[in-house]
Amino acid sequence: MDLTVLNLALPALSAELKPTSSQLLWIVDIYGFLVAGFLITMGTLGDRIGRRKLLLIGAAAFGAASAIAAYSRSAEMLIAMRALLGIAGATLAPSTMSLIRNMFHDEHERQFAIGVWIASFSVGGAIGPLVGGVLLQFFWWGSVFLVAVPVMALLLMVGPVLLPEYRDPQAGRLDLPSVALSLSAVLPVIYGLKQIAEHGTVSAVPAVLVLAGLAFGAAFVRRQSRIPYPLMDLKLFRQARFSAAIAAYGLSCLAMFGVYIFITQYLQLVLGLSPLYAGLATVPWALAFAVGSLLAPRLARHLAPVSVLAWGLLASAVGFGLLTLADKSFGLAALVAGTVVMSLGMAPVFTIGNEMIITAAPPARAGAASALSETASEFSGALGIAVFGSIGTALYRSTLSGSMPDGVPSQTAAEAMATLGGAMAAAQSVSAPYGDALIDASRAAFVNALQLNAWIGAAVVVVASVLSARILRRAARDQAAAH
The missing domain is CATH 1.20.1250.20 (MFS general substrate transporter like domains)
Incomplete structure (x- = not known):
């Protein structure tokens, strides 16, 4: 819902914060960029420190960033909060799906649980514009961010009671060079592809970004084959x-x-x-x-x-x-x-x-x-x-x-x-x-x-x-x- 609810708030947000065209694009895009960039890292981190622990840390960060974003006083402040929301959001999918993997050992129960998991994304995406439209009808633009706060608070209350903890007992240390390489691979490629889509043509800067990202990706894959506890198991x-x-x-x-x-x-x-x-x-x-x-x-x-x-x-x-x-x-x-x-x-x-x-x-x-x-x-x-x-x-x-x-x-x-x-x-x-x-x-x-x-x-x-x-x-x- 957080991905889709912001779009309706852009006109009101723009009138108050007066972002430049470049800042407006970053307000919209930086969330998805950092979600994509940190997914692999968060998946391995959850295996190491515990899936429930990572999910609850991410929920706390997501709730706090949402509350601060709602009362942003400048475009730069909102961009920073959207970036933190992206990093926190990257904990969601790896933590929840891997918890499902360990909670449901029967194949059919696990398939049904994943079906519910995917259905929740579809429903959230569908109701995002509707919820946003209602909120913007009666409240200010920041209200679209506050929707996440009670949801995250509920997760923090019931998560420790209802969710079991799982971690990899043989986990090695998190390889920081691999983290840097994964970010250097994902972020330029995603940004370059988005620039190509926006302009409809392949210009020099997006092409160089995509090629640079692919080069870092090749280096990332090579490193994964050589370290004992890789971020990505080839x-x-x-x-x-x-x-x-x-x-x-x-x-x-x-x-x-x-x-x-x-x-x-x-x-x-x-x-x-x-x-x-x-x-x-x-x-x-x-x-x-x-x-x-x-x-x-x-x-x-x-x-x-x-x-x-x-x-x-x-x-x-x-x-x-x-x-x-x-x-x-x-x-x-x-x-x-x-x-x-x-x-x-x-x-x-x-x-x-x-x-x-x-x-x-x-x-x-x-x-x-x-x-x-x-x-x-x-x-x-x-x-x-x-x-x-x-x-x-x-x-x-x-x-x-x-x-x-x-x-x-x-x-x-x-x-x-x-x-x-x-x-x-x-x-x-x-x-x-x-x-x-x-x-x-x-x-x-x-x-x-x-x-x-x-x-x-x-x-x-x-x-x-x-x-x-x-x-x-x-x-x-x-x-x-x-x-």
């Missing part, structure tokens, strides 16, 4: 279950995040929905994801993991295909139907896939395995936004350039070809016939971009289905032959 990738699940999970996130950025713009700028109604239009998607996550364990009782992954991904491909029907005539119906089918197909993949990932590791290293899962999600999401965003922007500009109405000034045309939002604003500066024609042309170009990315998303999840099925079936044949 032996996991030799297991077919782990490799198939991480491939399916990562490619699914790539396709879903890549298309989602176009869906949100389509709802508001093409269909003309208000932010509240646009948020309501995404609720069926989130609810379907929650339902699919809770039904996944029932599927797993009757189908092998390879079937759940393969058929779930193919079903989500049908959902992506429905998004290609999202033109202006019945666009909202096609979009809601497509996202619901996509969610119902992907949810079992996420649930069963994550269960396969964390059980591939020994129980003592479950935190490190779950951190790898979430890091794959963060990387794939950022890559999907960058790649799909660049492809969609290129097609939008190409289509609009070929259909630009006569009589639109060159400066206005250039502004319109930058983004769909820019086209809406630029259309207001020209006379009605030309402005209306520009809006129609830019919306049609954007719909073309959305439809192309929906086709690409469908292709990506089909590839994920085939790839994960081949990995698991080849491993099963090899195991049978060896036996």
Whole structure:
């Protein structure tokens, strides 16, 4: 919820704190950057000091930072608190999923618990804009941060009573050079990909950042193979279950995040929905994801993991295909139907896939395995936004350039070809016939971009289905032959 609730508060926040455009971007982005950067470190740290202990430390820090952020008096202060929230937030996924790994020893119970875990993320993301809208209707912008305080206080009260503690009794010391290398690998790549997505082109600075991050990543992997207690256990990738699940999970996130950025713009700028109604239009998607996550364990009782992954991904491909029907005539119906089918197909993949990932590791290293899962999600999401965003922007500009109405000034045309939002604003500066024609042309170009990315998303999840099925079936044949 904390990821989505801030977006509605940006106008009020900007009016009071008066951040620069660069500061505003950092207020939004630094949370996700530091969550991604610290996941691997927090996963291993939880294995070493205890998963419950790390979760409670993170909860205390998250609650305190949320309270301070609500009363920030400058943009710099808010950026610092958002950074602390990101570091504290990075303790959540590795700690909770690794606790599930150790608390539930029955496979079906563990799958159901992970389904609840994933459903909670979907519901939280869905209610974030709704809660934010209600709070901003009656209170100031800082109220959106205070929502987290009672939740963290409740966790601190009941966590020590309800949650058992688990740690790796053979844990070594935390390797600080590995921590530095992991941050140096993740942060430049995520930032560079985001810059590419925002501008729609690959310029020198983002490209250098991505390449530098990959170089640090290579050094990080090399170090992990040489130290006795690594942050990332490379032996996991030799297991077919782990490799198939991480491939399916990562490619699914790539396709879903890549298309989602176009869906949100389509709802508001093409269909003309208000932010509240646009948020309501995404609720069926989130609810379907929650339902699919809770039904996944029932599927797993009757189908092998390879079937759940393969058929779930193919079903989500049908959902992506429905998004290609999202033109202006019945666009909202096609979009809601497509996202619901996509969610119902992907949810079992996420649930069963994550269960396969964390059980591939020994129980003592479950935190490190779950951190790898979430890091794959963060990387794939950022890559999907960058790649799909660049492809969609290129097609939008190409289509609009070929259909630009006569009589639109060159400066206005250039502004319109930058983004769909820019086209809406630029259309207001020209006379009605030309402005209306520009809006129609830019919306049609954007719909073309959305439809192309929906086709690409469908292709990506089909590839994920085939790839994960081949990995698991080849491993099963090899195991049978060896036996």
